Amino acid sequence: MDDSLPPSNTSGGYLRPESRLRRADEYAYMREAGKRFAGQLCVLVVASPLDRRLRFGIITSRKYSKRAVDRNRARRLLREAYRRVAPHLEPAWILLIPRYRMKQSRMPEVLAELERLVFEADLVPPTTFSAPGENQ
Numbered sequence: 001m002d003d004s005l006p007p008s009n010t011s012g013g014y015l016r017p018e019s020r021l022r023r024a025d026e027y028a029y030m031r032e033a034g035k036r037f038a039g040q041l042c043v044l045v046v047a048s049p050l051d052r053r054l055r056f057g058i059i060t061s062r063k064y065s066k067r068a069v070d071r072n073r074a075r076r077l078l079r080e081a082y083r084r085v086a087p088h089l090e091p092a093w094i095l096l097i098p099r100y101r102m103k104q105s106r107m108p109e110v111l112a113e114l115e116r117l118v119f120e121a122d123l124v125p126p127t128t129f130s131a132p133g134e135n136q
Contacts, residue, residue: 014054014086015079021057021093030057030095037117041102041110042078044117045095056082056094064098074098077107081114089123 013019021027034045049055058078060071078096102110118124 014056014083019053019055021055021095026055026093027057027059027095030093034093034095035121037121038099039113039117040099041105041113042099042117043097044114044121045097046121046123047093049091049093052091054086054089054091054094056086056096058096058098060098064100065103070103074102077102077105077110078114080107081111084111085114085118085124088125089118090125092123094123 021030029050030045030047034047037044037046058075060074062071064074065071075098078098082094082096096114
């Protein structure tokens with residue numbers, strides 16, 4: 001087996017530890033090299049991958065909410081939305097940051113927002129999703 005490339009995400013392991021951004025230097029790289037795409041419910045930060053894999057992280061600070069239950073709900077919504085769109089994405093490092101308005105949102109709204117943001121960030125092949133507002 002060729003050990004030159006890390007394991008790929010083709011088996012559906014989009015939420016596994018090796019598919020997450022975990023170290024401080026990875027988050028520092030995202031801050032420096034990442035391009036931001038802001039929506040009403042969340043912010044998507046995208047950077048070219050240093051390891052040629054699709055990886056993601058979520059930042060939910062106390063600035064979002066003092067209540068842990070609110071921060072955890074935001075993480076769950078973002079994780080599930082990411083899990084649903086990840087199979088269609090090109091390799092990239094992705095950082096998701098919830099915005100205050102997400103507190104009143106439900107999963108379909110978060111998913112639609114994330115789909116719109118990844119389309120805007122050019123992370124999907126042209127044939128995967130139609131542009132927001134177009135009929136499929």
